[in-house]
Amino acid sequence: TQLLEQSPQFLSIQEGENLTVYCNSSSVFSSLQWYRQEPGEGPVLLVTVVTGGEVKKLKRLTFQFGDARKDSSLHITAAQPGDTGLYLCAGLNEKLTFGTGTRLTIIP
């Protein structure tokens, strides 16, 4: 069984602060995705990272794939209320395995 543990499970911070959330596994993945899910909606794909050590930036969001392709991090700079949501990582081998999620709340 390929498990992806995300931490922290819950995070509540003030607008303007920086934060990092983590996605860890003992399994190696060929690629890893990050999704954001808002209440009442399905997850929306933010990014796919493929190469060990790869870093991708999406405006204020920075995604990194671990060198060993077992873990990933998402860093948000100057968080805004619109960043509020459930962040899910998903590792890909034969199929996608979703992580446990980090519920992020940005307080105005």
Added chain:
Amino acid sequence: GAGVSQSPSNKVTEKGKDVELRCDPISGHTALYWYRQRLGQGLEFLIYFQGNSAPDKSGLPSDRFSAERTGESVSTLTIQRTQQEDSAVYLCASSSLTTPYEQYFGPGTRLTVT
């Protein structure tokens, strides 16, 4: 264009009843996935359809769960003799043959078993 749609958006049913959940994928998407999401948790894979190939049913939690898809169109997830632990949001996603792991999700069906 239109995204993935699911119906109903909410379903309340009594324990022991059967329910059918519907998913309309994005037109032209050959792959279709069903997931279950319990309150505040991540997604649990249920079943995967790819074109006319035999579906991957490895995630179905029990024989009370089944799903059908006709060609590359609508899919129906059926839960027989519902139990309270079946209460969850059921999400459907579809993807294209060229980018099979870029999944586009529907809004989900929230199922409550009383």
